[in-house]
Amino acid sequence: MTTLASPRAADTRPARTHRRPRRRTAAPYVFLAPALTLFALFLALPIGYALYLSFRTVEVKGLGLGAGARTEVWAGFDNYTRALDDPEFLASVGRVGLYGLLLVPTMLGLALLFALLLDARRTRAKGFSRVSIFLPYAVPAVIASLLWGFLYLPRVSPFYFLFDKVGWDAPQILSSQLVVFAIANIGLWGGVGFNMIVIYTALKAIPSELYEAARLDGASELVVALRIKVPIVLPSLVLTFLFSMIATLQVFAEPMTLRPLTNTISTTWSPLMKVYRDAFTRDDIYSAAATSVVIALATFALSYLFLRVVQDGRAFSQESR
């Protein structure tokens, strides 16, 4: 790999670019301008403003009634230290950690299994199966959560009705011990289809000569799957793992939608719910901004670390293999 890279590192190209007329070098920037303007206006500027807000706070005098009682002042790192000290925030991080431990391996395991089954030679009705596994992904998370919410509530759920008819004691899925499973279950069905498609697409790209060779050597379908297919789609697995990890840190719609149905989901169940509560329920956009900066940094750091661990970002550098 180093021999391949070295000619590019030592720039041996003649300095022809310098002779190009200036008019032509401006062209790319003209084409980029709309995108860059939009990026600056609707992403960079708001992020900058959020950063600014995270260092501000409101100070009130006395009763706080009447004109001029509220002033915005610099807060330094107060919002940050409070966010990191907040037991509710730490608890929400813990809950999401548990949620991720439940969700990510199950989801990726199922996605890989479904992808391998769809790719197997003897599978019938592939198109139908693929669509039905993928379909839950097309359902918005809020609607999926509402549908599951109905299924979770004993008095209106057909599941509890059936369990009752058979005479079994169904567990209360929305009780405080099990509620994390209830939420992970919604995320699971929403995510399996998408991840399956990513892995399945990678499987489709494997040249069939590999299989022929394996079969000539007497490999069974299972051995082909485990020894050939899985190692080859590993970069896709890395990629889907990364996406799932980021999505886990940002779980919001599912617990938010289920919350009114039960006593067991607090308004700060997940880190983003805490941001939402601070900003819109408690009217404290300053600490909400600080918390979201912390979450964004943590997401970035975790993704970076993960990619470092799995061979220097192998998922994104397939072209150099």
Added chain:
Amino acid sequence: MRLHTGIRVAAVVAATALLATACSGTDDGGSGDGGGDGGKVELTFWTWAPGMEEAAAVWNEANPDIQVTVNKQDGGDPAVTKLLTAIKAGSGAPDLFQTEYQKIPTLVSSDALADIADVLPEGTAERFADGTWQSVTLGSDAVYGVPQDSGPMEFYYREDIFQQYGLAVPTTWEQYAQVAEQLHAADPTKYLGTFSANDAGWFTGLTQQAGASWWGIDGDAWTVDIEDAPVQKVAEYWGGLVEKGVIDNKPMYTPEWNAALNDGTQVGWISAIWAPGVLEGNAPDTAGTWKMAPMPQWEEGDAATGNWGGSATSVTSQSTHKEEAAKFIAWLNASQEGVNLLVSEGGLYPADIPSQAEALSAPPAFFSNQPDFYTIASEIAGSVQPFTYGPNVNVAYSAYNDEFGKATEAKSAAAFLDAVTAMQTATVEDLESSGFTVKE
């Protein structure tokens, strides 16, 4: 898996704020329009109450000099956020604004509402129950709005099921507990009510009846009295009922709760005057089987109740026509003609007491079996206890959701008391960290 980064949430917040600032130059609020030309005044009115366009049309017909334009809003919280943004931006706020009672201190402390004590017609205050009027004065000499509708709390029960099990309608909380126990013993699937950890306003009303006022003003300082004896009494009482299992612990307004109301599993509901509409929507099969009675009392013979819901109409601090605006809201909320429109067009329960008898002559359709519905209701409405909301109701209410959520799940009276303490702590800490003066 959908990707929505934390940054993006912050970005939306920030972008909204930026856009609001950017738009503020155009002044679409209309607060400054038409001041000098021939005395004609244009007022804008942000509200989400039904029937307000019709009421404004009647006013506009009779008052060519003061024209009111109704601008429909998206409900309480979004409207407040929108108004606060306009106030912060310096322009863009309407002249008139519908404010829920519990939001008034927050809005006053953000300098969003004007004091209209000087420009209100004489005798306006006398038309309202003391408890309701205090909500718009915060116990001071200032007046931050005219009450529009109110939500005095009552007890609703299934008359047919009460007869079936030979239950007496409880007049005290002690009796309520007995009836709850009797009913649950007779049929373990049935409950006389539920303790809902999702409805902070409901719990506030219950403690208001017991004599609590969660906030207070002491000179130049706020007091927070969420941990006071009446609140503890109410929390311990309901905690005890949940602990015994004689009432339910599930939240209200869930599909499950609706089903329970409709199929007779929830036999009673401690609710407010607007309950008929909710019952009609959520439990249509039970028409004609419900009755309304005064709330059970803490002492036999008392007559006290709390408030759950209701709004006032306020004039904003950005309005340049405070006098005309005050004239309109006094007509709308405190005159026979205005109140008749509130009832006929908006279906509201008016806060104005002298106009109620004429405006509310027939019972709600869902309670046609109770012809004296509004006669009883107006007696109850006069017994709403005084209550002061503080500048951080939102913080106390979100603490209620979390702390009582845990307590109702733990099903113990002790946990209910812990929840009250936790609410007090959270509320005081928030006031102090924002810099309010708080008296312990």
